Amino acid sequence: MTHELGLPDCFVCGKHREESLMPGGPVWNDDLVVVSHLSPRAPGGSDAVYLGHLLVEPRRHAPGLADLTDAEAQRVGQWCAHAARRLREVAGAEHVYAAVIGDNVPHLHVHLLPRYPGTPRDYWWDRVDEWPDAPRGGEQEAVALVRRLNSATP
Ligand SMILES: [Zn+2]
Numbered sequence: 001m002t003h004e005l006g007l008p009d010c011f012v013c014g015k016h017r018e019e020s021l022m023p024g025g026p027v028w029n030d031d032l033v034v035v036s037h038l039s040p041r042a043p044g045g046s047d048a049v050y051l052g053h054l055l056v057e058p059r060r061h062a063p064g065l066a067d068l069t070d071a072e073a074q075r076v077g078q079w080c081a082h083a084a085r086r087l088r089e090v091a092g093a094e095h096v097y098a099a100v101i102g103d104n105v106p107h108l109h110v111h112l113l114p115r116y117p118g119t120p121r122d123y124w125w126d127r128v129d130e131w132p133d134a135p136r137g138g139e140q141e142a143v144a145l146v147r148r149l150n151s152a153t154p
Contacts, residue, residue, distance in 0.1 A: 007061050011043055012107035016059055023139050024146030028082070032075045033058055035083055037142045043104060048136040050129035051145050052091045052114040054083050063106040080110055086149045087114045097125060 006013030015021040015036065022036035029035065038053040039045055056079050058072045068076065084096040093114030100110055115128050116135060123131040137145075 007107075010061055010107050011105050012057055012109055013061055015039075016057070023142035024144075027054060027146050027150050028079060029059075030075065031059070032072050033079050035079050037146050039142070040138055047138055049138075049142060050113065051135040051137050051141060052087050052093060052112075052116075053129065054087070054112040056080050056083060056110040056112060058108055062108050064102060064108055065100055068108065076108075076110060080112060083112050083149075087112065090148050091145065092116065097128060099126070 006016065008014075016034055019025045021039055021041060022034075023039050024037065027035045027037060033056060035054055035056050038049045038055060040047055040049050056076055058068060058076060060072065062068050062072065065073070080098055084093075084098075087093040087096050091114055094117045095115040097113040097115065098110055099113070100108065102108065113128050115124065119128060119131050119134070123134075128134070
């Protein structure tokens with residue numbers, strides 16, 4: 001179930017080949033992992049995505065956590081931690097949730113969802129992006145946040 005060159009029908013593999021499917025390109029990437037912002041054009045996406053919703057993905061088509069090599073697992077963890085720190089420093093997140101779902105796209109993508117100050121308790125965790133006052137935006141707003149996240153300054 002692993003493919004070095006990616007699967008033609010896999011959205012995540014396709015996104016890694018075609019960076020225009022990531023708003024602003026990869027937020028960060030290295031030889032094993034790509035971090036990107038949720039795109040309004042992703043499956044199930046909407047015109048206004050939750051700003052700061054990042055995805056941490058192995059480059060290799062590994063379906064789930066159990067399919068990662070030790071090196072990939074280490075790198076995925078490091079990028080999750082780095083991304084969470086930047087979401088706190090740059091975007092003002094008071095907390096960052098992480099989730100692996102994968103019911104629709106069988107290429108591991110760890111969702112990172114910032115919780116912004118003022119989010120009512122009713123919206124914590126898996127409804128955090130449903131808060132009506134949450135920061136949302138289209139492609140342009142996502143690109144602007146990506147630029148801030150991966151710039152050298154906080
Ligand atoms: Zn894939």
